[in-house]
Amino acid sequence: MPLSVSLSAWLLTGVAVAVVIVIDLVAGRGRRPSPLQAGVWVGVYLILAVAFGIGWGLVAGADSAVQFFAGYLTEYSLSVDNLFVFGVVMAAFAVPATQEARVLLVGIAAALVLRGLFILAGAAAIDRFSATFYLFGAFLIFAAVQLVRHRGVQPDIARNPVLRLVARILPTTPDYHGTAWMIRVAGRRLLTPMAMVIVAIALCDVMFALDSIPAILGLTQEPYLVFTANAFALMGLRQLYFLLGGLLDRLVYLSHGLALVLAFIGVKLIAQAAHDTFPQIPQIPVWLSLTVILTVLAATTIASLAASRHTRTQDANNSASGTTPPAQPVPPGGKTH
Template sequence: MELPVWFEVGTFVVLGVLLIADLLIVTRRPHEPSLKESGLWVSFYVALALVFGLAMLAFAGGQAAGEFYAGWLTEYSLSVDNLFVFVIIMARFAVPRQYQQKVLMIGIIIALVLRGVFIVIGAAAIERFSWVFYIFGAFLIYTAIQLVRSHGQDEEYEENAFIRRMRKVLPISEDYDGSKLRTTVDGKKLFTPMVIVLLAIGSTDLLFALDSIPAIFGLTQSPFIVFTANVFALMGLRQLYFLLGGLLDRLIYLSYGLSFILAFIGVKLFLEALHTNTLPFINGGEHVDWAPEIPIWLSLTVILGTIAIATVASLVRSRQLERRGEQPHAVEDLTDRRKSVTPGAFERGGDGGGSGSGS
């Protein structure tokens, strides 16, 4: 795949400007966006990704465009799943609604930086060691199994060892001071609970990057497509957080859909590795010609179909449960959680719940 240099440079410039503009909007006017505002922004970013895919089609051909769309859809689906954890973190730490936009934006920037690092490492590993596909494939299949096994369990944010350590080391105030990271209480400089929230979001982003990068490298080996697909998947994520709202509770089969997608990509990675490996214990060190190749159009079809089936099945099942007077359990009832958690829990070591072993 050969793309004009001006196209790649122009893409990064436009994406950078959009991200900076988004950050300035959040910084200057912290608020909880309305459904209309969130819907317009999400529609804009989705339309932008679709147009970018058409540009890839024009400049690089159908294969590159298909890889971008497949990667973007996969990363977008994983990003929606990430929102479940963000919702729980926001409720766990009782973040005021008007400041959640800023937390989400900082979390997105952290995610972009971490994924950029993992993309560079992953691309270098693939370039040098073809057998790394086996590791990526095994990791994705393992993640898929874990998603299925954890389905239906009550979601609860468990602080990892790093967050628990920061609680003990940093002097933290009991209450928020707007969106500030530092405040003064009785003449003493303290960190606000916002610091712990951002550390929790950042450490969670690290785990998400470990899932998402192997997944997209199973669809394309182009670092440019990998990075742009990740950027487009993350842009608009904070608006999507407010747009979906209670709909997150109804996506009860999303984890099944994602587990199938990750397992499918994991198998695809294994098959591709069989075509390129030179390991002595596999086919005597020779390439395996009989291993089938999964074309990108088939990957795109499987991803689209899985997302559609999981979404429709979730909404149908949720409606059935509501008619019977039951509540969907994709995410716990966060209204009650917000009432039961107070910012003062930071000083008490997290009495609001969820202070378990490291995740």
């Protein structure tokens, strides 16, 4: 695939992304933002993404802009779903509230680097082997099925083989020591839980990239657009985590919506590969992809909030009538689900 974006544009974009991350780090200083601060930052990042998409459209054409927006919406939606897992990781490691913002920022920066590597590998594979479309398409359909099958199931972080191997090889301490990843005790270097959290977040980032990169490559094969869509989707994710708060639990149908989007893109990839061999098979245009993604995400969000509202109303009515079932006892050291 020929490089349609100059090296200077790549370098300028990389510098701009790095500057934004540094500004985010310095402005927040690792603190938990207030709802107002989080909302302002999320709004700023959304405006930047829209401005970039419009500017890109003026330079490269409307079709290219549609590709960016379709990729951005897909990556942003998958990133929101990933916030659930970030929450599980921090709860599993009992991350202090004062350190949550820093953990998220480091994790998101690591995700950007890892996704960049996956983008290069995926683009190179597609350029060399057209059959990669079939592979990516089948994988996305499989991922969609797994997403529905395992919806609501929290990952067991403690049983992750990589984390267990790290803990077995490298000595660790059970206590947090501020933001330090490693401390020295009696002449020995010990990893802190903060280091283990970062490893866990990085592992999650790898798993996220396995879904997100094939998904966006099904919408555009321009590496520059793939990278910028991922960068804009990840920037502001830390603030979005604190802004949404308990709202994440209300998006009960998000997994269904994302599964439908992944399956649709998987079919699009397979159809695109088949079109090269059998021209009579129609290709799915990008504008239709964007329409489907917008419709599915909007319907999923509305249905989720409506279902959550109905559940809360029903619980309130049961409580008022005295029919609320008795709470189950909490097992020692655990929580009810």
